[in-house]
Amino acid sequence: MADCIFCKVAAGEIPAQVVRRGDGMLAFRDIHAQAPTHLLVIPTHHVASLNDVTDAGLLGRLLAFARDTAREAGVGDRGYRVVVNTNPDGGQTVYHLHLHVLGGRPMEWPPG
Numbered sequence: 001m002a003d004c005i006f007c008k009v010a011a012g013e014i015p016a017q018v019v020r021r022g023d024g025m026l027a028f029r030d031i032h033a034q035a036p037t038h039l040l041v042i043p044t045h046h047v048a049s050l051n052d053v054t055d056a057g058l059l060g061r062l063l064a065f066a067r068d069t070a071r072e073a074g075v076g077d078r079g080y081r082v083v084v085n086t087n088p089d090g091g092q093t094v095y096h097l098h099l100h101v102l103g104g105r106p107m108e109w110p111p112g
């Protein structure tokens with residue numbers, strides 16, 4: 001997708017603070033961090049949203065990658081939150097599938 005910012009991040013065309021890469025996935029720091037640790041996990045190929053995933057195995061790999069990334073970031077034991085905003089009511093603003101990994105402080109519930 002020529003105009004997708006996360007495709008450009010995956011291709012190295014937009015700079016990002018990459019913390020983990022492999023198996024067709026990438027984790028990098030969110031540019032507007034909402035927590036001391038705020039990472040985004042994406043597939044390196046374009047998938048617009050959770051609704052567009054046809055390979056359920058990809059979801060398992062992304063979730064395991066997010067968990068391993070959280071551990072490496074040092075928030076695994078205290079805990080973290082994984083969020084997948086989907087479409088307008090879900091608060092999605094970038095239409096390339098991504099998992100938010102938030103940690104480093106207690107998360108509140110319910111979310112806003």
Ligand code: 5GP
Nearest residue numbers: 005016028029030031032085091092093094
């Ligand atoms: P969404 O609102 O779609 O769930 O999340 C998109 C996230 O991408 C937001 O948290 C936003 O701060 C982040 N973001 C948007 N553009 C960029 C960018 O160019 N680089 C990085 N690292 N994060 C971005």
Ligand code: ZN
Nearest residue numbers: 004007046096
């Ligand atoms: Zn994309």
